[in-house]
Amino acid sequence: MKLLxxxxxxxxxxxxxxATHTLNFNASYVLRNPDGVHERRVIALNDDWPLPIIRxxxxxxxxxxxxxxxxxxxxxxLHFHGIFQENSNWMDGPEMVTQxxxxxxxxxxxxxxxxxxxxxxxxxxxxxxxxxxxxxxxIVEPKERDTRYDEDVSVSVCDWYHQESPEIxxxxxxxxxxxxxxxxxxxxxxxxxxxxTWTIQRGKTYRLRIVNTGMFVSQYVYIEGLNMTVIExxxxxxxxxxxxxxxxxxAQRYSVLIRVPDDMKVDVLRFxxxxxxxxxDFHPADLEIVSTNWVEIEGGNPDTKLPKALSSKHxxxxxxxxxxxxxxxxxxVSRTPLFNQPDYQIVLNFTMDxxxxxxxYAMFNELSYTPPKVPTLMSVLSAEDDELxxxxxxxxxxxxTFVLQKDExxxxxxxxxxxxxxxxxxxxxxxxxCARSEGTDDEENPQMYDGVDAKxxxxxxxxxTVVVNANxxxxxxxxxxxPGVWFFHCHVDWHLEQGLAITLVEAPSEIRSMxxxxxxxxxxxxxxxxxxxxxTKGNAAGITSNWLDLAGENTQFQPLPEGFTSSGYVxxxxxxxxxxxxxxTIYKYGMEDIRKDQNPQLANKLYAILEKYGGxxxxxxxxxxxxxxxxxxxx
Numbered sequence: 001m002k003l004l005x006x007x008x009x010x011x012x013x014x015x016x017x018x019a020t021h022t023l024n025f026n027a028s029y030v031l032r033n034p035d036g037v038h039e040r041r042v043i044a045l046n047d048d049w050p051l052p053i054i055r056x057x058x059x060x061x062x063x064x065x066x067x068x069x070x071x072x073x074x075x076x077x078l079h080f081h082g083i084f085q086e087n088s089n090w091m092d093g094p095e096m097v098t099q100x101x102x103x104x105x106x107x108x109x110x111x112x113x114x115x116x117x118x119x120x121x122x123x124x125x126x127x128x129x130x131x132x133x134x135x136x137x138x139i140v141e142p143k144e145r146d147t148r149y150d151e152d153v154s155v156s157v158c159d160w161y162h163q164e165s166p167e168i169x170x171x172x173x174x175x176x177x178x179x180x181x182x183x184x185x186x187x188x189x190x191x192x193x194x195x196x197t198w199t200i201q202r203g204k205t206y207r208l209r210i211v212n213t214g215m216f217v218s219q220y221v222y223i224e225g226l227n228m229t230v231i232e233x234x235x236x237x238x239x240x241x242x243x244x245x246x247x248x249x250x251a252q253r254y255s256v257l258i259r260v261p262d263d264m265k266v267d268v269l270r271f272x273x274x275x276x277x278x279x280x281d282f283h284p285a286d287l288e289i290v291s292t293n294w295v296e297i298e299g300g301n302p303d304t305k306l307p308k309a310l311s312s313k314h315x316x317x318x319x320x321x322x323x324x325x326x327x328x329x330x331x332x333v334s335r336t337p338l339f340n341q342p343d344y345q346i347v348l349n350f351t352m353d354x355x356x357x358x359x360x361y362a363m364f365n366e367l368s369y370t371p372p373k374v375p376t377l378m379s380v381l382s383a384e385d386d387e388l389x390x391x392x393x394x395x396x397x398x399x400x401t402f403v404l405q406k407d408e409x410x411x412x413x414x415x416x417x418x419x420x421x422x423x424x425x426x427x428x429x430x431x432x433x434c435a436r437s438e439g440t441d442d443e444e445n446p447q448m449y450d451g452v453d454a455k456x457x458x459x460x461x462x463x464x465t466v467v468v469n470a471n472x473x474x475x476x477x478x479x480x481x482x483p484g485v486w487f488f489h490c491h492v493d494w495h496l497e498q499g500l501a502i503t504l505v506e507a508p509s510e511i512r513s514m515x516x517x518x519x520x521x522x523x524x525x526x527x528x529x530x531x532x533x534x535x536t537k538g539n540a541a542g543i544t545s546n547w548l549d550l551a552g553e554n555t556q557f558q559p560l561p562e563g564f565t566s567s568g569y570v571x572x573x574x575x576x577x578x579x580x581x582x583x584x585t586i587y588k589y590g591m592e593d594i595r596k597d598q599n600p601q602l603a604n605k606l607y608a609i610l611e612k613y614g615g616x617x618x619x620x621x622x623x624x625x626x627x628x629x630x631x632x633x634x635x
Contacts, residue, residue: 020061023054027076027134028069035187035194038162042133043070043124050192051136053154058117058143067107074166075101075532078110079125080138081251082235082464084428087514088112089377089484090521092427094125096371097487097503100529100536101126108524117142118235119154119209119253128165128493131215133192139209140235148231149207149257156192157221157248157273158214159185172494173359180352180360181281182216182494188275188291195309196293205259207231210248215493217275218249218421218467222322223295224270224307228256230325234463236430237333243325247276249423251465251491260297267300270307277315279421288312328436330461338456339432339477342411346402348502349415350422355557361498362490368499368556369489370398372540375529376503377485377511381521382537383547386509394547396540398555400502404480406510412488414474417446422495424474425465428486428506431478432460439469446471465491483510499556 025045032049033039042049056062068076079093091112095101102108123135137154161168161183168183190196200206208228210221222228222245230241232255246254260269275289283289292309310318348364355361361368372379376395383389395401404410411434416422419441434456437447454475468474489501505511515521526536535542541553 019059020063021054021056022063022065023052024065024067026067026069029071032133034189034192035160037187040162041164043076043129044133045136049133051133053137053139054122055139055141056114057141059113059115060140061111061113064110065107066102066110068102068104070104073104074129075103075126076124076129076134077102077108077126078122079427080110080112080120080122081425082116082118082120082253083112083114083138084116084482085112085484086115086482087518089428089486089511090515090525092484092486094427094487096375096534098375098377098485099525100375100532100534102528103532106524106528106531108528109522111522114140116140116235118232118237119211119255120235121156121211121213121251121253123213128169128215128497130213131161131165131168131493135213137209137211137213146207148205150204152207152209153198154209154211155190156211156213157219158189158192158212158250159217159275160187160189161215162186169497173497175358178354178358178360179281180354180362180498182279182492184280184282184284184287185214185216185275186287188217188219188273188289190271190273190291190293194291194293197296197306198293199296199298200258200260201298202260202264203262205257207255208258209253209255210246211253212248212250214250216250217279218247218423219276220272220274220319220322220324221246221248222272223258224272225264225266226258226260226269228258230330231255231257233327233330233461234430234465236462238330238461239333241325241330243323245322245324247324249421249465249467249491250493251423251425252463264297267297267304268306269295269297270310271295272310272318274315274318276421283312290314290318327463327466328433328461331459332462334462335459336432336462338434338458338460339409339479341409342477343408344402344404345411345413346502347413347415349417350500351417352498354560356560357557359557361556362495362500364400364500364502367398367400369400369501369503370396370499370554370556372396372399373542373552373554374535374538374540376401376505376540378521378529378536379539380485380505380508380511381515382544383508383512386512388547389505389508389512391547392505393550394539395503395505396553397550398553399540402502402504403508404504404506406480406483406507408480409477410480410504411475411477413449414468414476415446415448416468416470416472416474419443419470421467421470422500423465423467423491424488425491426476426478426486426488428482428484429478430462430464431466431476432462433466433474434460434477435473435475436466437469437472437474439472441470443471447473449473449475480506483507483514485511 029041030044032042077095085092091110092098117140120138123130271293273291289312290310351363380389392401392403486504489496529536538544539547541550
């Protein structure tokens with residue numbers, strides 16, 4: 001592959017009008033083998049995959065007619081990650097938050113204006129579906145050409161799974177996965193392929209937009225021998241900072257400037273993306289965590305051989321030679337000062353716990369997000385009055401819903417009591433990152449934010465997806481100036497499926513008046529609800545007669561009771577019996593030929609095991625050897 005596939009799609013987006021870009025997409029399955037190891041079904045648009053990179057300009061309108069052509073009964077949806085959806089909250093995409101799922105055979109139109117610039121992406125927000133390939137990049141260029149670079153190139157990195165998401169979920173959310181260990185990917189991709197080669201020219205400056213579209217792991221990214229100048233993160237222009245490498249979590253985006261000097265005496269460079277091995281519970285032998293791609297420099301010697309690909313055995317050596325950028329110190333070009341003391345503070349203590357069904361779930365304040373029966377936005381709109389719409393109770397006891405008032409300064413404190421890193425994403429906003437602890441390996445003593453002697457930066461970093469470190473804390477602030485129902489969740493999508501999310505109902509009275517002013521939610525949204533059998537009025541339980549009555553709402557499983565249950569005792573006794581039976585079976589069929597006079601030490605070890613796990617008192621089974629030691633009889 002000589003060129004990035006973004007170039008392929010330039011012609012696609014250029015044929016649409018300058019101000020309104022209309023795309024007709026039909027989602028269906030096709031077979032692909034992106035890593036060259038395993039062919040599997042992926043979700044294509046118009047029977048094509050990888051999906052198109054959509055390029056528009058600031059203040060353009062994007063109209064996407066999405067038809068669910070999946071032939072196995074699965075629902076779908078689209079979320080436009082990082083797009084604020086001002087005055088169009090119902091276009092945000094997460095099902096049962098701002099819309100109903102799109103059932104098979106139905107079409108839903110996403111129609112909105114983008115007043116931002118920067119690097120974004122779109123993906124399914126229906127369970128873990130985007131792991132099956134339903135994700136692509138969305139680039140919003142400024143109205144005026146940016147003269148800092150000559151060419152604009154987009155790159156995606158991601159983890160890749162050989163199983164489809166429903167198969168993965170069956171084993172992940174299972175009592176047979178008691179630790180809640182995340183699914184390990186089978187590979188890492190670069191622009192939905194591996195071992196790619198692309199070409200650049202000496203002396204030219206390139207804007208390289210790098211997006212992690214994966215499900216789970218962060219990735220290190222660097223170009224051998226070239227430094228990068230960071231100019232944008234998550235759609236926020238930042239004051240330029242030079243670095244030799246990046247560590248990009250899932251859902252994060254970076255724009256960097258790169259340039260090959262005229263006097264650089266090489267013809268090919270390695271472009272390396274590396275899975276962050278620290279996020280894996282174990283490293284399967286067949287997982288190549290170091291991926292090598294190549295950048296050819298135009299005009300070089302055509303006979304130059306590609307440098308040898310790096311492999312997993314180079315992992316530790318590579319990490320010693322690079323110094324990934326710490327994003328906490330990045331300063332937005334806007335130089336927006338730290339927001340004032342918050343009007344409303346939300347403290348979220350994050351844990352992983354096993355509930356009564358034996359499955360491990362993710363918890364905020366001991367609650368695992370469980371979708372309501374009515375999409376939350378539709379509960380806001382169908383409430384009898386503004387006062388009722390401002391009552392967080394109506395949105396359910398398991399949706400972790402917080403009601404915000406217009407223009408409040410909101411502070412979220414997240415205490416991560418888990419030994420893993422987690423990238424958290426806020427819909428509808430960028431936020432200020434005010435404090436982040438380094439994290440610790442001491443699981444018994446996680447770093448908890450207490451606010452004492454907290455020193456926040458005068459001009460904090462702003463972005464929409466940020467990592468909280470293992471057993472550490474994170475403090476963010478934003479202004480509630482975009483009325484809507486917004487999700488805040490971990491973008492390790494396996495953790496979102498475990499319930500690691502909250503719902504923010506921001507300025508409910510303004511949501512209601514804004515929606516009415518904009519002509520209401522489009523009819524095809526209501527039709528999708530009707531076809532899918534999803535109620536569109538009432539509280540989280542679908543009740544309209546008494547809005548505070550949540551009988552029948554969706555809730556999480558109850559916690560495990562203290563101590564053993566009766567079924568637990570039965571399981572203990574049964575497992576003990578089976579263990580003893582197994583040991584005796586080993587003795588009978590594996591030790592019969594070992595005589596005490598041939599190997600008394602081994603016979604004594606067997607006796608000790610039997611005695612420890614139940615005892616051997618029958619003299620018919622034991623005897624004394626010449627030294628008076630009890631041994632298992634084998635004669």
